[in-house]
Amino acid sequence: MSLLAEQTRWLDATAQAALVASGEVKPSELVEAAIERIEGLDLVLGAVTLRYFDQARAAAAAAPTGQLAGVPFLIKDLFTDVAGQVCTNANVALKAQARPAEADSPLVARYRAAGLIFAGRTASSEFGTVPAAESAAWGATRNPWNTALSSGGSSGGAAAAVAAGMVSAAHGTDAAGSIRIPASCCGLVGLKPSRAAGQTVNSVFDLIVESVVTRSVRDTALLLNIARDVEGVTPADGYLAELGADPGRLRIGLLDTRFDGSPVHPDCADAARSTAQLLESLGHHVEPGFPAVLSDSTLDSLFAAFWTSGMAEVLGDLARQLGREITEADVESLNWTLGALGAEVSAGDRQAARDGVAGFARSVVSWWDDYDLMLTPTQAEPPLPSGTLGSDPADPLAPLRRSQQFAPFTPFVNFTGQPAITLPLHVDADGLPIGVQLVAAPGREDLLLRVATQLEIAVPWQDRRPAL
Incomplete structure (x- = not known):
């Protein structure tokens, strides 16, 4: 060099x-x-x-x-x-x-x-x-x-x-x-x-x-x-x-587990905890805390409808860019499968997903009325x-x-x-x-x-x- x-x-x-x-x-x-x-x-x-x-x-x-x-x-x-x-x-x-x-x-x-x-x-x-x-x-x-x-x-x-x-x-x-x-x-x-x-x-x-x-x-x-x-x-x-x-002096909520309380890798937990200690040494107040709605697993289906219908939209744009219908050969198996699932989402379910996202966002953001930051x-x-997240045609949703x-x-x-x-x-x-x-x-x-x-x-x- x-x-x-x-x-x-x-x-x-x-x-x-x-x-x-x-x-x-x-x-x-x-x-x-x-x-x-x-x-x-x-x-x-x-x-x-x-x-x-x-x-x-x-x-x-x-x-x-x-x-x-x-x-x-x-x-x-x-x-x-x-x-x-x-x-x-x-x-x-x-x-x-x-x-x-x-x-x-x-x-x-x-x-x-x-x-x-x-x-x-x-x-x-x-x-x-x-x-x-x-x-x-x-x-x-x-x-x-x-x-x-x-x-x-x-x-x-x-x-x-x-x-x-x-x-x-x-x-x-x-x-x-x-x-x-x-x-x-x-x-x-x-x-x-x-x-x-x-x-x-x-x-x-x-x-x-x-x-x-x-x-x-x-x-x-x-x-x-x-x-x-x-x-x-x-x-x-x-x-x-x-x-x-x-x-x-900021009030900071610390999350050092997954949203459901299960553990993360020790190195990742240590990173969050050591940063919390550093922030405390800089004069901030850190305590356990995060928006409770983030642990609501019933939201998974709402987000699935949003993401799959979104991929159907992406693949529609791809077809327009190419000027032809697309086939499985044009797209990796994960995205082809997501797009196919999204094409089955009804207009009513898509609107429900959009409404659900808006309600979710309001609920999450309200937590910041009491805190300055989340760590x-x-x-x-x-x-x-x-290669862990590479395409897997045998199990397209695995990645x-x-x-x-x-x-x-x-x-x-x-x-x-x-x-x-x-x-x-x-x-x-x-x-x-x-x-x-x-x-x-x-x-x-x-x-x-x-x-x-x-x-x-x-x-x-x-x-x-x-x-x-």
């Missing part, structure tokens, strides 16, 4: 942008360093599905401007358009079609205006259904901390790329934990922002939010500024103003062996059942619209990252960033790096 590629490998996006702004490094040099790292490291990890190296070089040569001018960046290969480039959704049929997008999606346009240089796309599971980056279209993405393990998902390619030092930050999407889970598995910061105020949940697409995985809380705050297009702010204002701000492990187990066991803590905030962040505060005996999740009331990203900064200062994680 060249000297510059090594010197810039572990810098966050803010630091890389500062090098460009000072004239110490040119955007083209940063881009070449990132390309060198991607080409060298991705042979092992399989994180980057599509490479935009020629376009990245051209963009760097065009003297980019903005808060992150010249910083290399990766876009997730799922439901996100980049002008002139293909998005496959980790699906074999869309990969074969290879139809380029006509325009940037709104967030991609904001990232481009901020000066980020798109070097490629990162791996996902097909349609983001399971918390892994493993698909028939692209294969499996492996964890930089232990390549026998999954990087999590569905934004697992993004997390693996950032954790390995290919780029400093990367785009992700989150409909049930798809940013937070891989960030936890790979030792990164992963924020799921609030859903837009007043937006109702009528479709599975309404659960999806876009954000980033990063190495630092300051990068998360800056990229949230850019994503939200905060009016009238400078790089020192907006969400960046929350960094180091006093959150006050949980990010997932119930350490990263899974690679979904296993996913629910692995990651019970993240999906509810997508239904409620709340913000949540995972932080890499714990490692197991082998040095493998184990993340913890903090959940705030709707619109309280400011509080999450304040507390995240406190924790980042108390337990710095930037020097923890995989040996890859």
Whole structure:
């Protein structure tokens, strides 16, 4: 690896942008360093599905401007358009079609205006259904901390790329934990922002939010500024103003078991408990507590109707994109089965599911009338062996059942619209990252960033790096 590629490998996006702004490094040099790292490291990890190296070089040569001018960046290969480039959704049929997008999606346009240089796309599971980056279209993405393990998902390619030092930050999407889970598995910061105020949940697409995985809380705050297009702010204002701000003495509810009271893996429980002790030492009050409705198993059928009818909608969109009827050969067995189940859900049951989700969200969010934050492990187990959540034609729903066991803590905030962040505060005996999740009331990203900064200062994680 060249000297510059090594010197810039572990810098966050803010630091890389500062090098460009000072004239110490040119955007083209940063881009070449990132390309060198991607080409060298991705042979092992399989994180980057599509490479935009020629376009990245051209963009760097065009003297980019903005808060992150010249910083290399990766876009997730799922439901996100980049002008002139293909998005496959980790699906074999869309990969074969290879139809380029006509325009940037709104967030991609904001990232481009901020000066980020798109070097490629990162791996996902097909349609983001399971918390892994493993698909028939692209294969499996492996964890930089232990390549026998999954990087999590569905934004697992993004997390693996950032954790390995290919780029400093990367785009992700989150409909049930798809940013937070891989960030936890790979030792990164992963924020799921609030859903837009007043937006109702009528479709599975309404659960999806876009954000980033990063190495630092300051990068998360800056990229949230850019994503939200905060009016009238400078790089020192907006969400960046929350960094180091006093959150006050907070009341925090701790959950260190599953919602039904059964145990999680000891390392995940330890991560939550040790973080609770750290928060207490910082002056906060932590006690056992979580919204009781989260333990109501009778809601399972409601969510099943919502998810299956949502997959039927996704597969309908796939047929329209392809311009033909789809067959089982076009879709992995899990998604084909979910879509078939969803096609059988009546209009009345779909409406009942939407109404049920709205009632569920109101019940959950009311808990925050008495608490400021909820603390949980990010997932119930350490990263899974690679291939665990792969497609299984003999038992198509097996990957979904296993996913629910692995990651019970993240999906509810997508239904409620709340913000949540995972932080890499714990490692197991082998040095493998184990993340913890903090959940705030709707619109309280400011509080999450304040507390995240406190924790980042108390337990710095930037020097923890995989040996890859």
